[in-house]
Amino acid sequence: MSLLQVLFRRRLNITALRSIELCEFFLDKALRVAGPVLIALAAVLISAVVYIYFSVLLFANVGTPFHSFKALAHVALGLSLLFNLVFNYAYCVITPPGHPPSLDRTSGSASDIEGQNESADSDDEGEYAPGQTRWCRRCRRAKPALTHHCHVCGKCILKMDHHCPWLDNCVGFFNYRYFLLFITYLWLGCIYVLLMTIQPLFRAEDPEKPLSTVVFAFTLCFAVAIALGCLLAWHLFLILTAQTTVEFHVNRQRRADARKAGQVWSNEFNLGPIRNFKNTLDVQGPFWWCVWLLPRLRPPKGDGCLFPVRGESSQPAVSPPLVSVGSQRHLYKVLP
Numbered sequence: 001m002s003l004l005q006v007l008f009r010r011r012l013n014i015t016a017l018r019s020i021e022l023c024e025f026f027l028d029k030a031l032r033v034a035g036p037v038l039i040a041l042a043a044v045l046i047s048a049v050v051y052i053y054f055s056v057l058l059f060a061n062v063g064t065p066f067h068s069f070k071a072l073a074h075v076a077l078g079l080s081l082l083f084n085l086v087f088n089y090a091y092c093v094i095t096p097p098g099h100p101p102s103l104d105r106t107s108g109s110a111s112d113i114e115g116q117n118e119s120a121d122s123d124d125e126g127e128y129a130p131g132q133t134r135w136c137r138r139c140r141r142a143k144p145a146l147t148h149h150c151h152v153c154g155k156c157i158l159k160m161d162h163h164c165p166w167l168d169n170c171v172g173f174f175n176y177r178y179f180l181l182f183i184t185y186l187w188l189g190c191i192y193v194l195l196m197t198i199q200p201l202f203r204a205e206d207p208e209k210p211l212s213t214v215v216f217a218f219t220l221c222f223a224v225a226i227a228l229g230c231l232l233a234w235h236l237f238l239i240l241t242a243q244t245t246v247e248f249h250v251n252r253q254r255r256a257d258a259r260k261a262g263q264v265w266s267n268e269f270n271l272g273p274i275r276n277f278k279n280t281l282d283v284q285g286p287f288w289w290c291v292w293l294l295p296r297l298r299p300p301k302g303d304g305c306l307f308p309v310r311g312e313s314s315q316p317a318v319s320p321p322l323v324s325v326g327s328q329r330h331l332y333k334v335l336p
């Protein structure tokens with residue numbers, strides 16, 4: 001069941017659900033085809049703004065001689081932003097988000113699964129309670145906590161956040177950090193370019209005739225900065241509350257269900273904003289608040305199947321392998 005169906009499952013009849021499924025089928029196909037096109041478009045737009053920056057904006061702001069300290073500082077800042085942007089974008093695209101290990105019901109580990117509290121043999125995204133075994137019919141694999149099936153990729157994704165057509169990839173456990181840094185540096189880059197367009201647009205000798213390239217850079221960066229600013233704020237909220245985009249909607253349903261039952265639901269993965277931030281971005285030490293911005297090739301600690309939960313803070317930083325343990329708790333929930 002897709003996220004859309006989960007959101008409206010109590011308000012739709014079978015016919016409406018079938019219609020949604022059909023629409024989603026064609027949307028998934030369209031997204032799969034559009035992925036490479038959108039990546040090429042992103043590369044072209046970024047390249048265009050970089051060209052305008054080095055050919056027009058830089059000279060308009062620093063003037064001549066070009067070897068001044070101000071010019072070198074601008075070049076260093078521009079190249080730094082560009083490197084981090086391209087680096088994180090490239091690795092977000094090429095890094096697999098992570099998939100659950102193969103552990104189907106015909107394997108030797110089947111006894112670990114059969115007979116336990118499975119959630120109706122389905123890939124339902126919203127019907128399980130913490131600790132229950134979830135199962136994906138399409139992948140024929142168990143789904144660890146926070147794992148969801150991506151209908152575009154056709155696979156289950158560990159700690160799935162969303163499928164991004166601009167990346168032609170899912171954002172999940174192993175590439176979320178690259179994704180967050182990509183939108184962070186892209187947003188910072190847009191703000192920087194916007195500031196650089198002030199001089200040629202509004203303070204030039206002949207402001208009535210601004211260069212069309214500068215207008216193009218200003219318009220593009222302004223629109224992207226607004227959209228990315230909202231997206232960045234949204235993901236910072238998710239990180240600080242230990243949620244993914246998918247889990248946010250599922251948690252909202254869980255909270256509403258608990259409220260109807262006269263109970264209070266709380267997110268067991270929420271360890272507090274700072275610990276959530278450190279765990280999600282895998283940063284430690286006294287300088288964690290700035291280290292997270294540095295480029296890094298090392299994959300995040302853990303396997304994407306096990307996550308720390310509230311009230312059990314002594315768990316190891318690196319979880320044991322999923323397939324090596326037999327209890328339901330280790331297989332499908334969290335810790336230690």
Ligand SMILES: [Zn+2]
Pocket residue numbers: 123136137138139140148149150154155156157
């Ligand atoms: Zn699946």
Ligand SMILES: [Zn+2]
Pocket residue numbers: 150151152153154162163164169170171
């Ligand atoms: Zn996907």
